[in-house]
Amino acid sequence: MTASTATATISNRFNCWYCRFLSAVDSLRSPFLLLVRLYWGWQFSQTGWGKLHNLGHLRDFFASLNIPASGVIAPCIASLEFFGGILLIAGLGTRIISLLLALNMFAAYLTADREALSSILGNPGKFYAADPFTFLFAAIICLIFGAGFFSVDYALTRRRRS
Secondary structure, eight states, rough: HHHHHHHHHHHHHHHHHHHHHHHHHHHHHHHHHHHHHHHHHHHHHHHHHOOOHHHHHHHHHHHHHTOOOHHHHHHHHHHHHHHHHHHHHHHHHHHHHHHHHHHHHHHHHHHHHHHHHTTTTTOOHHHHHHHHHHHHHHHHHHHHHHSSSSSSSHHHHHHHEE
């Protein structure tokens, strides 16, 4: 066996192993997305539920942040989080809901945690320690990767194709 044949054999084995590894990791995508949707959908729905049952406090908080029309915005945000969380759990309209929830969390940074947002480069620990970070991160994951196989979105897409 020549050196070039040995090198080709090792390269082929590595390519085979790498392809199997990628396939195995890729098979974890939908279960991972399901876990993200279940956990963070539940978290969004719980925070939305709390806000829906305390709209006066939420309206006053929004007014203290100088958010215009806080009386209108408060029930909209509470409803978005509550119903958006439920839709995220089901995996229905995942990318649209994720976009809205991500924008909501970005707005939370802009209004309530501006100092944390401005420290994203200088002190990233302050940015990701802020309350909106994990919600924003989960919403972005679902926005980019979708709902995965275990979702109403997938079932509807599959049904449309057949």
